[in-house]
Amino acid sequence: MQDKINTSYKQLEQRSKYTNMFLRWFLYLVLILFALYFIFPLYVMIVTSLKTMEEIRQGTLLTWPSGLNFDSWAVAWGGRGYGAGDTFLKPYFWNSIKMVVPAVFFSTFIGAMTGYVLTKWRFKGDQWVFLFLLFGCFIPFQAILLPMARTLGVLGISNSVIGLVLVHTVYGIPFTTLFFRNYYISVPTELVKAARIDGAGFFKIFFKILLPISAPIIVVTVIWQFTQIWNDFLFGSTFSFGEAAPIQVALNNMVLSSTSVKEYNVDMASAIIAGVPTLIVYVLAGKYFIRGLTSGAVKG
Amino acid sequence: MFKWLEKNLPKIVMAPAVGLIGWFVYGFVLWTLYISFTNSKILPKYELWGVGQYVKLWGSRKWLIAVDNLLIFTALFLIFCVVIGIILAIFLDQKIRAEGVLRTIYLYPMALSFIVTGTAWKWILNPTLGIQKMFIDWGFENFTFDWLVNREMAIYTIVIAGVWQSAGFVMALFLAGLRSVEDEIVKAAKIDGANLFTVYWKILLPMMRPVFFTSFVILVHISIKSYDLIVALTQGGPGISTTMPALYMTQTAFHKSQVGLSAASAMMMFMAVAAVIIPYLYSELRRENAR
Numbered sequence: 001m002q003d004k005i006n007t008s009y010k011q012l013e014q015r016s017k018y019t020n021m022f023l024r025w026f027l028y029l030v031l032i033l034f035a036l037y038f039i040f041p042l043y044v045m046i047v048t049s050l051k052t053m054e055e056i057r058q059g060t061l062l063t064w065p066s067g068l069n070f071d072s073w074a075v076a077w078g079g080r081g082y083g084a085g086d087t088f089l090k091p092y093f094w095n096s097i098k099m100v101v102p103a104v105f106f107s108t109f110i111g112a113m114t115g116y117v118l119t120k121w122r123f124k125g126d127q128w129v130f131l132f133l134l135f136g137c138f139i140p141f142q143a144i145l146l147p148m149a150r151t152l153g154v155l156g157i158s159n160s161v162i163g164l165v166l167v168h169t170v171y172g173i174p175f176t177t178l179f180f181r182n183y184y185i186s187v188p189t190e191l192v193k194a195a196r197i198d199g200a201g202f203f204k205i206f207f208k209i210l211l212p213i214s215a216p217i218i219v220v221t222v223i224w225q226f227t228q229i230w231n232d233f234l235f236g237s238t239f240s241f242g243e244a245a246p247i248q249v250a251l252n253n254m255v256l257s258s259t260s261v262k263e264y265n266v267d268m269a270s271a272i273i274a275g276v277p278t279l280i281v282y283v284l285a286g287k288y289f290i291r292g293l294t295s296g297a298v299k300g
Numbered sequence: 301m302f303k304w305l306e307k308n309l310p311k312i313v314m315a316p317a318v319g320l321i322g323w324f325v326y327g328f329v330l331w332t333l334y335i336s337f338t339n340s341k342i343l344p345k346y347e348l349w350g351v352g353q354y355v356k357l358w359g360s361r362k363w364l365i366a367v368d369n370l371l372i373f374t375a376l377f378l379i380f381c382v383v384i385g386i387i388l389a390i391f392l393d394q395k396i397r398a399e400g401v402l403r404t405i406y407l408y409p410m411a412l413s414f415i416v417t418g419t420a421w422k423w424i425l426n427p428t429l430g431i432q433k434m435f436i437d438w439g440f441e442n443f444t445f446d447w448l449v450n451r452e453m454a455i456y457t458i459v460i461a462g463v464w465q466s467a468g469f470v471m472a473l474f475l476a477g478l479r480s481v482e483d484e485i486v487k488a489a490k491i492d493g494a495n496l497f498t499v500y501w502k503i504l505l506p507m508m509r510p511v512f513f514t515s516f517v518i519l520v521h522i523s524i525k526s527y528d529l530i531v532a533l534t535q536g537g538p539g540i541s542t543t544m545p546a547l548y549m550t551q552t553a554f555h556k557s558q559v560g561l562s563a564a565s566a567m568m569m570f571m572a573v574a575a576v577i578i579p580y581l582y583s584e585l586r587r588e589n590a591r
Binding site: 005024027028030031034037038039040041042043045048054057059060061062080109111113114116117119123130131132133134135136138139140141142144145146147148150170171173174177194201202227230231232233238239245248251256257264267269270271272274275278279281282283286289290293294295 | 304309310311313314316317318320321322323325327328329330331335344347363384387388391392394396402403404406407408409410411412413414415416417419420421422423425429430431433434438453464468469472473476521524525527528531532535545546549553554559562563565566567569570572573577581585
């Protein structure tokens with residue numbers, strides 16, 4: 001009797017082993033198919049950018065290029081050199097850098113300060129102040145576009161990089177505050193209290209106690225802000241045109257400009273150039289990128 | 301004086317942030333609200349005109365198309381992102397080899413801008429040299445795929461690109477959620493004879509209710525605000541068939557110079573977002589206070 005039970009249990013185990021193996025194959029198959037779906041556009045972009053227009057017309061999306069031909073990359077970056085009507089990305093790439101660096105710096109700094117006050121120097125009603133700031137994460141920017149356009153005009157900084165720095169700094173504050181507040185709330189307040197008894201002031205406590213342990217959240221915030229601002233199109237296209245435009249606006253103009261022949265290889269090279277900075281950050285610091293996404297991701 | 305300064309230093313440090321947000325968010329929204337009740341054309345006028353702009357808005361065929369598109373897009377975008385996100389998260393949760401690589405691949409589109417995404421998909425979906433040609437060259441001679449230039453179908457190309465961009469994000473949310481569940485719960489269920497499917501369907505997924513909620517809020521929020529992707533992929537065309545509210549708003553303001561009408565459409569978007577966000581913030585805050 002006992003033997004019988006044992007053998008039937010073994011049979012059961014054996015059978016579940018086969019089902020398990022089948023299941024695992026299925027699992028990997030599905031995961032790989034999805035991976036191909038996600039990789040496909042990037043692959044197409046890269047190979048297309050390396051082909052000549054002749055090759056593009058003859059082959060398909062997937063055809064391997066005949067060689068490493070970086071001509072369209074050169075055109076996308078530096079133009080063809082015939083003056084008027086020759087749009088290329090180089091100047092706009094620098095516009096974006098000039099816009100991103102100060103905007104990320106200011107918004108991160110302000111967020112660190114407000115996060116510090118909201119958790120370590122609490123005052124009556126601070127929760128409401130936090131909520132007041134937090135709501136700024138969610139507003140659809142269409143509701144502020146019109147007055148913002150006028151304000152920038154009045155300040156004399158419409159269609160300028162400075163104007164975009166201001167816009168991105170302001171609308172980044174809710175996010176940076178959220179990040180720093182959620183991080184500092186887990187830092188023991190006793191640390192701050194002890195320092196206060198020792199006579200340390202507001203700024204000393206921040207720079208000596210909190211700032212040295214803030215590296216992870218600074219990285220998360222900087223990556224988040226960098227990605228958001230670099231990828232922004234709405235503000236860029238509304239508040240700037242012509243020479244002051246950031247790279248996403250320039251990319252869109254380049255792709256839409258209907259010259260006689262559509263040069264898909266140049267389009268794809270341009271798209272890669274516009275996407276490469278954020279992709280590099282993602283590959284190098286994916287962990288922090290995901291942390292930012294999952295803890296404060298609300299912006300579209 | 302010095303004492304006062306020291307005592308109020310935290311509040312003084314808070315002041316710029318509160319002031320900037322108060323002015324640039326709340327003040328501006330109120331300004332837009334006010335303008336939506338005026339008959340402003342190119343320049344804002346400040347005499348009140350009543351709800352005329354809202355009447356005009358809801359009588360406009362283009363706006364109705366935009367709202368219709370938004371509903372279609374939101375529904376499909378939500379369903380596909382959540383279903384794909386959950387499948388990927390559950391499958392990745394099975395002690396998969398090369399999980400890190402796969403995760404990186406699923407999530408990288410989130411690092412790209414919608415303009416880059418739109419440019420890439422526009423090329424892939426274009427009927428002359430894109431996917432259609434690929435299939436024809438492979439021997440499917442009657443294969444057609446012209447959604448991008450087809451009035452009826454163009455909206456679905458935006459869904460394809462949007463899902464491609466955001467599904468990995470839902471996966472990341474669910475994977476984090478699944479990983480936070482304690483092993484004991486799963487083990488106990490297995491000892492009671494539950495198979496893997498039951499474990500997920502009956503136990504783990506119901507536990508993910510907050511994650512569903514978060515995904516829902518974020519995805520709806522993304523879709524109400526979607527603008528860049530449409531500009532890059534279809535520019536609202538063919539004709540006006542893929543117009544969405546965000547595109548309607550900027551076109552009405554900056555091409556048609558109908559500032560009042562445009563403000564009214566912006567306020568409709570604002571209210572739609574508020575209807576989703578306020579319950580969310582309320583529940584999040586309650587959860588935090590309960591901790």
